[in-house]
Amino acid sequence: MSFYQYPVPLSGETLENIIDKYEGQTNNLNDLVLSNAKDFHNELIESHLETVRLQVGTVETSIRTCHNLKHSRSENVDRLVLMIHGLGGNLTHFEPLISKFIDDGTPFLAFDLPGFGDSDELDRYDMNDIVNSICKLVYTVCQCKNMTIIGHSMGALLSVHVANRMNVKIDSLILVGTPPLKNKALKNPFIRLLLKFLWYYPGIFDFYRVKFDQSKGLKSSGIVKFYYRSGNTYGKLYQYYRNIQIKSRSLIGYFLGWQEVSKVPSTIPIHLIHGDKDTVCTLEKLSQWTSLGGAEVTLDVITDCSHNCLLDATSETMGLILQYMQ
Template identity: 25%
Template sequence: MKRKFNNLNINYRYTYNKQRDKVVLLLHGWGGSLNSFRFLEKFLVDNGFSVINLDFPGFGASDIPPQDFEVQDYYKIVSELLDYEKIENVFVVAHSFGGRVAILLSALEPERVKKLVLCDSAGLKPKFSLSKQIKIFNYKIAKKLKSIGLIKRDLINYGSEDYKALPEQMKPVFCKIVNSNLENYLGDITAQTILVWGTNDKDTPLYMAKKMNKKIKDSAIVTFDGCGHFCYLEQPEKFEIILKKFFE
């Protein structure tokens, strides 16, 4: 379905159990869509959870945001969506860029987040340059999404060409997003948190998880040995077991 939040038409899916309780909010990464979590969504619904899964602005079937859009604007969309659906609190599962939005939601509305799962999450300013982020980050994400059948496109020279192929409105948004540093928000997160990380993640390296772990009061790190930036897709059964136990 589509609804307008923060002045943009947002595509989302709300699958709920009879009581409409135990709601899990899924927040996909940059370059993804609600389809990025389609396997996990089915698992959660089959195990009695209600699930909200959305396309962030600029992805899937949602509107392209204006050029001045920032992480805070993405957060506002999620907050308004939860208000509209009259959902008081949620379990949150966020991957990569989605982690930025989850960090803001958890810090600014702590009463709303029951438990938080940050998977290979962004949120800290990386050590390497913006140009390198664009070339490496876009290429690896597109390559992974293609390998699991979520996108179909020629990936040759993707790292250098995809940024150019972005709609003009999305280019400044991307630059703002990857340069935003949410470290100061981490100390305000009160929800019990697990940081699920691939030990071979090159996009949001393991040192970021360790730094977040020190800042988030009630947090722990769970590593997936040998996995990269998409550990939840590389070892889906393990990820599902962790979620089910954590959300009990």
């Protein structure tokens, strides 16, 4: 099995030494990783970060981006690769692709969605506003003739929304760990009432996450549901470091502002990549995508792979993505 080989972190420690440092730690792993942040940052990502100010809805906000484009914001590129992460994620979920594109010069843009990673929080997370802000971000950073969009989890749905709205040619949609097109639970009045309650009192959800989930360390749900394959301990620590910084209010806000995909472009090839052990977005519910009339949809299933195929099965997923980008 081949996992992504992370660069030497800013702390200068070898990955083996970092793994040894945290081995056996569970109850205090939260505090320990936060106090050693440089173990989970590297020059590859840091040297390509830029903060962009954007209007999202009625407010101006800061969006953290990672790209290899010129900073004049006037660069013209033939094809841009846009990467959109999922609920609670951040741009580092695409780190294997970022590394590849930096190395071969493929123009790319990844970013932290509002409320996640190092992007600013919002007072509301209406999906229509989020989609508009993604389109504005692309237009702000560069001019492109064609675009390939890679979306993970909720980012897959956002990718379709963006494809419907962008005024450039979309070559393909490559969607990883894709949720179903429709989510009946989010329309349930009781569920929505509960979400609104937690939106105003996110501390309740924070308490649950810290006390009953994050306290399990690398056996917490945010790790177990992303990694099925054994090994890759540093990758799991890297993910855990970011998971514990996810803001509960942002998670809830995206559910409250959720909008189903009502139109799927029939002229854009859609490539689904899914893990057979994905318990977040189960394989069975992909029938909503594969039965789409008029749309060209392919499905590749990676065995022994969980929700984030790019991190859990790097070589297989990278091979498929690069194949579909040709």
